[in-house]
Amino acid sequence: MLAIINARIMTVADGVIESGAVLVDDAGKIAAVGAQVDVPDEAEVLDAGGRTLTPGLIDAFSHLGLVNEGLGWAGNDADEATDPNTAHVRAVDGVYPFDRGIAEARTGGVTTVHVVPGGSNVLAGQALAIKLRRAAVADDLILRHPTGVAASLGERPKATYGGEKRMPATRMGIAAILREALVKAQQYDPGKERDLRCEALLPVLRGELPLLVQAHRADDIITALRIGREFGIRITLLGATEAHLVADLIAEAGAAVAAGPSLAPRGRQETRDVGFHLPLTLLRHGVPTAIVTGHPQLDQPYLNIEAALAVREGLTPDQALRAITLTPAEILGVADRVGSIAVGKDADLVLWHGDPLELTTRVAWTMVEGRVVYVDGDDGDRDGDRRPVLSADGDTGPGAGGPCGEVDRR
């Protein structure tokens, strides 16, 4: 048993506890949370020193592990840009657990990431949600696989294939390819020759998984909703730069949006209207909205910075924190495990030296399933688990509070 005491706890689902404790059991689950928690004698105690504790942050749209940091072409496995329909490829086969981006993500308090194939193909492949555990094998990072089938509309597929004089060269062509793939999957007979593309789409047609559509221009977003209606499938929008122009229609269709990143260059024509008006407008219309990095578009560790800037543009701090914790957990279908500090959920926790929605606030430590995976000053290294040692004056890490012992809770 592990007890985190003397913390200001932002539970997300159930308000703020100004001074309280969290108990973590040996399975890495939250056993108790509250202002008055009985700490068992045998529990190992982590004194938070009055600092702020939040759930681990969750990014609902990222290419983490697929686009390896600093490896250029050799380390870029996000886009199987050889055919407009690659519904059969799986992001899990491209996730590199030793990508330095994963270690660095923990330095920003990120513990769960939705890894989505890139946007070159109309049907890009199967996405998954990973936990940023310390692991050498991609399978050991899995939280949920698959989370849906990734699709992409607009400029990216046009640029990838139209330039080579192949279909699709237009938005009409993109929609046609998507429709044909869904029709083919509807008519698929597994008794005959197996077709992995069709098989990937079956749970989408059954309504068990969403189609995860990367779309930016308002008309592309509407095309996604149109095809969703035609086939009776669930649509989750990723990126969605112009979603604010059709927010009411997105709300009506019941689609969720992994919106952004808003802290990004204008880039392409379809993303020219990038900005923090996006999450603000979507939330005003009641659309379930997550704030995302689209890593590596914005580096994975700066998820809280995005949320902080969204507050400047009008979100309440509660809305902003929810948009990087519980809402993305709901969008990914993993809210039973993560996204808030509640009994029974995984002990994915972050301790912050100050306000998590300030630009200059550092993470004191990051915990996944009861194990500390990062301590301030660690440089995100991956050599064993660290026990955070916090001195009274607020400094932390190896230099500040003495030697770091091993903590192994599993």
Added chain:
Amino acid sequence: MTKLAITGATVYPISSPPMEGATLLVAEGKILAVGRVEVPSDAEVVDARGLHLLPGFVDPHTHVGLWGEGEGPPAYDGNEWTANATAQVRALDAINPFHISFEDARSAGVTTVQTLPGSGNPIGGEMVVIKTRGRTADEMVLRRPSGLKGALGENPKRLHGQNHKRMPASRMGVAAVIRQYLIRAGEYNPEKGRNLGLELARRVLDREIPLRLHAHRADDILTAVRIAREFDIDLSIEHCTEGWMVADALAAAGYPVTLGPMLGGRSKVETANLTFRNPGNLEKAGVHVSLMTDHPFVPIAHHRVQGALAVREGMSEAGALRAMTLNPAEMLGVADRVGSLEPGKDADFVLWSDHPFRARARVLATYIDGRVVYEAKS
């Protein structure tokens, strides 16, 4: 003479410590006085109590006005990639004063930028320092030329060697192209026929302007230093991503560095060791540090966010502010005009709702030459 007095703000002159409840007095586009100043009876007064008053930011490495952002190829004028040495091209001729990036700059409190050709060519072209307001590029100019742009590392290798099968295809080739060009400039005789590129490079050799070299990797950074020493020229090191790995050598070399962009990931091999600890580490080593956005690669609207993150990762707050104001002004050779709030300097200043490194701080008004160029909607 119309006078303008901004009163009651927390003022950050940069060249001296911050002052609470101070006054900035402006006339004819210039700063008259800063501090505990008697407000003249004929001055127009702006009550800025509770606000923060800083000099306009100076972003020393941008492509504001010439890169294009989502307009497609017709608007992209960043790299004249048709040859490996193009010193004859001038950023000035590609600046579109009506480009949205100037609005971005003004609304983010950036009043001076250096705008420049891209890093595709070992010898890229002429750079220019401009104010972020005007109808013609010419009237925006603060200093021209402000440097000769060059590039080491991956970009010239890829663009020329890989894409066009011409020199340079290696780091050796990149350095050779730059050396050869500087040697030609030394031998250049205008009486035998003018050559606009060599004319500009000659000004580098005469130390009228620096060579400003794109260099990310530590070895590229030190190649820049080697070339500058060989030719006894002034140098600034642009990007300097692995500077923290050779901080001592950089400090000993004494050349200024311009750091960034730092928010956009590590798409290239040469940016593998990108870290926001770089500014703080180089500050501690005694290197002359400026911060850049490289707009549009980090949107200039978020210049302050990079400053705040540099502070989060170890740079002093005063050092970070200086790296966004007075240091780049010095590095660009325009510190007599901009970069701090001092009598005699241009009245380029910004009223903030809070310290710019606080998440919710907003620019309320931006002034260039004493005139409002941006005002927040209330």
